Each structure stands twice: as C-alpha cells, then as structure tokens.
Amino acid sequence: MNSSSSRKGGIGRHLAATAFSFLGAAALVAPLAPAAHAADVTTIKVLNWEPGGAEYWKQLVAAFEKANPDIKVELETVPFDRYPEVQGPYIATKSGPDVMENNAGLELYDRRSAYAELPADVLEAGKELITYSGGCLNFDTSKSCYGLPFGYQGNVMYYNKKVLAEAGLDPANPPKTWDEMDAACAKIKSVGKTCLALGLSGIFPAYWDFPEVARNYLTEDDMRAMLTGDMPWTDPKMVNILKGLASITQKGWAxxxxxxxxxxxxxxxxxxxxxxxxxxxxxxDAVNWAAFDKALGAENVGAMRWPTLVADAPLAGSFSGIESSVFGVSSWSDKKDAAFRFVKFMAGPENAELLTKVAGGISLYKNVDPSALPNSPALSQILEIIKKPTLHAGVILSGQEADALARGWQEVTLGQLSIEDWTARMQKALEQSPSKRKK
Structure with a gap:
C-alpha cells in the first residue's frame, strides 16, 4: 500500500542524475544556498499507514526535504488495520500529527472536523490531478475539500496461474461468472488449495469485497442514494448484495x-x-500486482474483474475506482503552512514519478509518463480493466455500516446470524450514521 531492486536503482539513478545536472549548472552562476539552520527548520509529523511501501516513503520524504530544506518530516506509521484506534485519540484530544491520511469518501467526511479546509493555493495544486473529488464533501469539488490524493485505487481479483493449471483449469481463461467460479473452486479444492484467500475482520470486506458484489445490483444513481442515506438496506437490491457476499463463504470458496x-x-x-x-x-499499495509479482513471479500472476452474478447488469463489467487515500492537515496544527506544502507535494509531479517508478502505483497526476510503469502482465491487465470505471460503493459506506458489514459477514459465515437479521443490523447502522442521519 513495493518495489523491486531494479526500480529502486532506476529511480535512484534518475534522481542522482537530476541533482547532478542542477547542481552542476548552478555552480557556474552562484554558490550553493546554505543549508537551513536548525532554528529555521519546522518539523511536521505525518500520520500514515505507508501506502506504496517503505522504500517509496523513504524516497518521498527525502525528495520533499530536499525541495523544502526548511521542513523536516517525522513519520508515524501505523498498520492499516490499526489506524483508526491510533488516529481516534488524536482526534478526540485535538492533538498530535500535523498531516493525517484517510481513505477518500465517508471515512474522511466523518472525520472532517479534524481537518483544516484546503485553501485556494492547495486546491489549485489539485487541479493537476485527474480528480480529487473524494476529498470533498459529497464528492463535489465545488464544496469544502479536506484532503488531496496522490494515486488511483480500486478493486480487482488476482489469480495464480500456476494453481489454476495445477487444478486443470485454463490460466488464460479465469472464471467470468459466479457459476464458473463455483466450478473452478471445486477443482482447486480437490488439489488441496484454497480457492479464494479471504479475511473478514476489519474494514476490508467493506472496501474490497462489497463493491464487487454491489456492481451487480446497483446503478450509479443507487450508489449516490446510498451516499445520502436514501437507499435503505431493506431494499431488495441491498439484500441481494448481502446474499451474494454470504454465498462466497457459504459455498466454501474461502x-x-x-x-x-x-x-x-x-x-x-x-x-x-x-x-x-x-x-x-x-x-x-502493499497488496497489489507488484507485491504479488515479487512473491509468486510475474509470469504466474493475473488480474481480472470479479466474476459476475448478474451478467447483464449495467455496471457488472465496470471497475470500482476511487482516488487512493488522501492527505490533509489537522485542524489543530500550529504548522499549517509547512503541512500544506507537504500535501501539495504529495499531489505534485515529483511524487507522481516516485509513485510510478518506486511503488508501482498509478498516479492521478495528469502528465505522468505511462512508459515509466514497470513491465508486468498483471499490470497490463489492470490498465485495461480501469478504462471502464464506475463509482466505488465501499467508500460511501459510513463507519457504522462498514463495521456492521464485516461483523455480520463473520457471524453469517459461522452460522450465527441469518440474512434477515444481518439486513436489520445494516439498516440500524445506516440510521445511526451521523453522516447519513436525516434531520
């Protein structure tokens, strides 16, 4: 949320060459600017879960501090699944980091009191991004915005070609429908392998699984109604989504x-x-094609859309896309000028190059060179998949709904909860959501 040694070397040589060229030219006309004195240096603290990996963040901080010698960055890096429990006390006490990361959408909106509204010059920097609406109220850039993203994010299903071949399946033609997936899973289990790797604890079911079943039943208007709290969980479409999720574990795929x-x-x-x-x-980020290529060998990794439940559904063949996490400045920071400079740098061209070459991410910066992306069969498939995007249903779930979704799916899987009771629990979570509660 990693990079190979060859990419590290390539970006390192590129930055070194750039630095040499600049310093060599500057030396002909003027002495080097003196380093900032310690008393002139502002230290900002950045709370994050290290999207893109450790090497990317090492180079990101180094590049920012080189471009801003009067600012020093201190990172507080927290595992993604523990992030809310660390961020929560900071928000409650209005103290701590100067810059904080959050996912775009309702996760950010629900915490917007902890963020300073983006000023005009930062919004201007955001105009170089393809989109940054996920950091703004109601996904609308004409409304208040609280953070800028830096990369593109969304869901795919990865597959191991070697395991498919082992099970007698065609690695060039992975399953495209729910029934085909069910048949494939039976063959995969017969050779002693798990069909679908799955974890149901935490926020992941809401962000990574729910949108891919939801696309079979919802239109984009339905999703916008979800955002405003006007789509009840008792609606048959929403109930069908829960049934689809439950079938994954009830069929024994996982x-x-x-x-x-x-x-x-x-x-x-x-x-x-x-x-x-x-x-x-x-x-x-950390569970992408680059990490899987490194672990399994690029020749063994494929990427596909999730199998469809309703083949003729308008959005069944679309990609659930969203800006990756956004970075904003804490409302209590007394170093806002320096903090906003960091947020602008995250959205700028130098970080776009780092994200692409070091982390294997897909930047939102408009003018990033696509040839800088590494060569990977799975990445090539992803670049085709993302050409047909739709809204990401996961980021329009409130925190209450996301929690009820994960806990309910756990209990349904264990035979402790019916679909009817899960539906009622989801509706109650909707009604208790501050961001969706009707006045």
Missing amino acids: NASAPSITMLPDGADLFQSGNAAFAGTIIS
Whole structure:
C-alpha cells in the first residue's frame, strides 16, 4: 500500500542524475544556498499507514526535504488495520500529527472536523490531478475539500496461474461468472488449495469485497442514494448484495480461517504463499500486482474483474475506482503552512514519478509518463480493466455500516446470524450514521 531492486536503482539513478545536472549548472552562476539552520527548520509529523511501501516513503520524504530544506518530516506509521484506534485519540484530544491520511469518501467526511479546509493555493495544486473529488464533501469539488490524493485505487481479483493449471483449469481463461467460479473452486479444492484467500475482520470486506458484489445490483444513481442515506438496506437490491457476499463463504470458496483473520496481512499472505488461487484486493499499495509479482513471479500472476452474478447488469463489467487515500492537515496544527506544502507535494509531479517508478502505483497526476510503469502482465491487465470505471460503493459506506458489514459477514459465515437479521443490523447502522442521519 513495493518495489523491486531494479526500480529502486532506476529511480535512484534518475534522481542522482537530476541533482547532478542542477547542481552542476548552478555552480557556474552562484554558490550553493546554505543549508537551513536548525532554528529555521519546522518539523511536521505525518500520520500514515505507508501506502506504496517503505522504500517509496523513504524516497518521498527525502525528495520533499530536499525541495523544502526548511521542513523536516517525522513519520508515524501505523498498520492499516490499526489506524483508526491510533488516529481516534488524536482526534478526540485535538492533538498530535500535523498531516493525517484517510481513505477518500465517508471515512474522511466523518472525520472532517479534524481537518483544516484546503485553501485556494492547495486546491489549485489539485487541479493537476485527474480528480480529487473524494476529498470533498459529497464528492463535489465545488464544496469544502479536506484532503488531496496522490494515486488511483480500486478493486480487482488476482489469480495464480500456476494453481489454476495445477487444478486443470485454463490460466488464460479465469472464471467470468459466479457459476464458473463455483466450478473452478471445486477443482482447486480437490488439489488441496484454497480457492479464494479471504479475511473478514476489519474494514476490508467493506472496501474490497462489497463493491464487487454491489456492481451487480446497483446503478450509479443507487450508489449516490446510498451516499445520502436514501437507499435503505431493506431494499431488495441491498439484500441481494448481502446474499451474494454470504454465498462466497457459504459455498466454501474461502479459507476456513476467514472469519477470524484480516485480509491484510493474513489473507494476502495466504495468496502470496502460493496456497490460494484467487485474492480480491486492490490495484495499488502493499497488496497489489507488484507485491504479488515479487512473491509468486510475474509470469504466474493475473488480474481480472470479479466474476459476475448478474451478467447483464449495467455496471457488472465496470471497475470500482476511487482516488487512493488522501492527505490533509489537522485542524489543530500550529504548522499549517509547512503541512500544506507537504500535501501539495504529495499531489505534485515529483511524487507522481516516485509513485510510478518506486511503488508501482498509478498516479492521478495528469502528465505522468505511462512508459515509466514497470513491465508486468498483471499490470497490463489492470490498465485495461480501469478504462471502464464506475463509482466505488465501499467508500460511501459510513463507519457504522462498514463495521456492521464485516461483523455480520463473520457471524453469517459461522452460522450465527441469518440474512434477515444481518439486513436489520445494516439498516440500524445506516440510521445511526451521523453522516447519513436525516434531520
């Protein structure tokens, strides 16, 4: 949310060459500017879950501090699944980091009191991005905005070609429908492998699985109604989504440990170990094609849309896309000028190049060179999949709904909850959501 040694070397040589060219030319006309004195340096603290991996963040901070010698960055990096429990006390006490990361959409909106509204010059920097509406109220850039993204994000299903071949399946033609997936899973289990690596604990079911079933039943207007709280969970479409999710575990596609583990790192580790045929994750960050290529060999990794439940559904063949996480400035920071400079840098061209070359991410910066993307069969498939985007239903779930979704799916899998009771629980979560509650 990694990079190979060859990419590290390539970007390192590029930055070194750029630095040499600049310094060599500057030396002919003027002495080097003196380094900022310690007393002139502002230290900002950045709370994050390290999207893109450790090497990317190392180079990102180095590049920012080189461009801004009067600012020093201190990172507080927290595992993604523990992030809310660390961020929560900071928000409650209005103290701590100067810059914070959050996912775009309702996760950010629900926490907007903890963020300073983006000023005009930062919004101007955002105009160089393809989109940044996920950091703005109601996904509308004409309304208040609280953070800028830096990359593109969304869901695909990865598959291990070696495991498919082992099970007598055609790696060039992975399953495209729910029935085909069911038949494939039976063959995969017969050779002692897990069909679908899955973890149901935490936020992952809401962000990584729910949108891919939802696309079979919802239109984009339905999703916008979800955002405003006008789509009840008792609607037959919403009930069908819950039934679709439940069928994944009820059919026995997933590992038996799914109810008790998180998708990151546990579910992803199961896939990366070569013991599972499929994993539904994301296109960027730590559980993307680059990490899987490194673990399994690029020749063994494929990427596809999730199999469809309703083949003729308008959005069944679309990609659930969204800006990756956004970075904003905490409302309590007394170093807002320096903090906003960091947010602008995250959205700028230098970081776009770093994201592409070091982290294998897909930048939102308009003018990034597509030839900088590494060569990967799975990435090539992803670049085709993302050409037909739709709204990401996961980021329009409130925190209450996301929690009820994950807990309910765990209990349904364990035979402790019916679909009817899960539906009622989801409706109650909707009615208790501050961001959706009707006045």
